[in-house]
Amino acid sequence: MSNLSGFVKRVRDVMRNDAGINGDAQRIEQITWMLFLKVYDAKEEDWEFDDEQFESIIPPKLRWRNWAHVENQHDGLTGDQLLNFVNNELFPTLRKLEINSDTPIRQSIVRTTFEDANNYMKDGVLLRQIINIIDELDFGSYEETHAFGEIYETILKELQSAGSAGEFYTPRAVTEFMAKMIKPQIGETMADFACGTGGFLSSWIKELEAIKDAKGSISNEDSEKLYNSIYAIEKKQFPYMLCVTNMLLHGIDNPKVFHDNSLTKKLLDYTKKDAFDVILMNPPYGGSEKEDIKQNFPADLKSSETADLFIAVILYRLKKNGRAAVIIPDGFLFGNDNAKVNLKKKLLTEYNLHTVVRLPQSVFSPYTSITTNILFFNNEEPTGKTWFYRVDIPDGIKYFSKTKPMKLSDFDDCVAWWNDRKEIADEEGNSKAKCFTSQELIEGGYNLDLCGYPHEEEEILSIKETIINYKKHSEAAEEKINSTLAKITEILGIEL
Known part of the structure; x- marks a missing residue:
């Protein structure tokens, strides 16, 4: 669970250096499609364990475990190669996955999720850093998944x-x-x-x-x-x-x-x-x-x-x-x-x-x-x-x-x-x-605006009344200030 601490901050700090990310909304959208693929890959591991006949709707080359996950963080696609893969292979393929009325919901959601998703990052080295941070999360552990649910709520x-x-x-x-x-x-x-x-x-x-x-x-x-x-x-x-x-x-x-x-x-x-x-x-x-x-x-x-x-x-x-x-x-x-x-x-x-x-x-x-x-x-x-x-x-x-x-x-x-x-x-x-x-x-004419919050009524004063009201309040404020100063000088023994 230690790799969850500071997750959001680490991702944010890397993304701030990428010229393609413009604001919070794009940052969160960028994180989300990667998180989806990571979480979905963990789910597929469960489904494969329960059903030997299970086949992923995602082509092997595009499954998270085969392009994003690396044993050594210095390995794996990065830079322009990674950007080319994500923009020209991953997204176009997932957007056009074949689905029909018989496709299970758990598989059809992959295409629906990517139909209008975007990769905003322009620096492939920074993109690899983000992928590595996300890949550290262990969704094979029940405790880790549950803990991450809380972090996901903070992202939302x-x-x-x-x-x-x-x-x-x-x-x-x-x-x-x-x-x-x-x-x-x-x-x-x-x-x-x-x-x-x-x-x-x-x-x-x-x-x-x-x-x-x-x-x-x-x-x-x-x-x-x-x-x-x-x-x-x-x-x-x-x-x-x-x-x-x-x-x-x-x-x-x-x-x-x-x-x-x-x-x-x-x-x-x-x-x-x-x-x-x-x-x-x-x-x-x-x-x-x-x-x-x-x-x-x-x-x-x-x-x-x-x-x-x-x-x-x-x-x-x-x-x-x-x-x-x-x-x-x-x-x-x-x-x-x-x-x-x-x-x-x-x-x-x-x-x-x-x-x-x-x-x-x-x-x-x-x-x-x-x-x-x-x-x-x-x-x-x-x-x-x-x-x-x-x-x-x-x-x-x-x-x-x-x-x-x-x-x-x-x-x-x-x-x-x-x-x-x-x-x-x-x-x-x-x-x-x-x-x-x-x-x-x-x-009452179907008016349900009842038990509402009290509103202060605005009072419209004439010019003369406004001046008198201001003079009265300013004199009261000045008197309060003078009284406070007098008490302070008396305590400190200062003679004015």
Whole structure:
């Protein structure tokens, strides 16, 4: 496990010297395709051990063990030879691997992973150094693989500061909280239709493994159900590649993760076989969809807002009695356009929208300052009431940031309240937790912007009032300074 320490720093230090790497996003993408091949090669060793008939979809010359791995780090392709091999043999071949409907998922993911991947490095000597660092990782060891899973999470976390790439990363505290509250059961299926780097999938598996550990042991059939319970789609290549590697590291040999767009199928074409027991999601928001995408939705749910369309997909793909937890922006809560109103009407009258958890503004900082919320709802008969709960920033910090991210423990008060629900007012008398009937919400025009964060009202003063106000505050400040100076001089015995 010692070779894991400082892994990220070592790779970063080498890459800084390569003229082809421009910024964090390219650095992480560069690391990821190499990590994928290293992890995939370790998996193939396992599959070969279990099945003597196993044949790799990757041609022998292009398997990690045959070009990247070397016993002596002074051996192996390097410089221009290595660049020529990677750019003109490795990538073109993997992008065009032959796959068909009979190709197992664990093999088809190789081509999908490389279809839009890139090698940004221009210095073949530096590229060899990176390959050697990655090759030191021992994925044949269970302990090492598990430990690296933690390091991989830190790599994913860095996406938050990697420009627009941050949109694919949901803070782990949030995904873990949502997975805990949804209470997974072994045998259930879970889906994420815009999975990004796979945060919700990881948190779901973590919860199921906790159940497995608590039982001591489970049958092979249940174990198989656990690791085959996920289904995910990701539209963009880079997060797709990250997610697949993430799932392989989590022991999922056949990750049902697809490089596709969840919005391209007609909503009304979904049937019961397309539904899932649980849906955990942070749909993309703020985006605008083209007319051909909107045509896949009925008139009452048609919207140019990406998040609205995903909510519609979730409603249509959630099994009867299924459970969902979905992150949505504030705009959905108070929005009154046709699609938003109709979606909220469905949630209140056809589904059981039982809880709305309001998150602090800075949870997704620095990627976005948009305030978000979590909708918890079931595909069951409505109870006729919806609880709202506001999660406040903990004492001692003004806002969450990259250096002070949200922690799972910041949800402790919410978890305690969840199991013993009561209405709560804060010190200013504003509602922090409150229950509303569906009738109240409907009569309020489907406005779900309730139990929100108090905002200071802006006071508009005249010029004269502004001058008087300034003079009053400056005089008070000067008096405080003079008083403090007087105390200091008295203590020091200084006469002025």
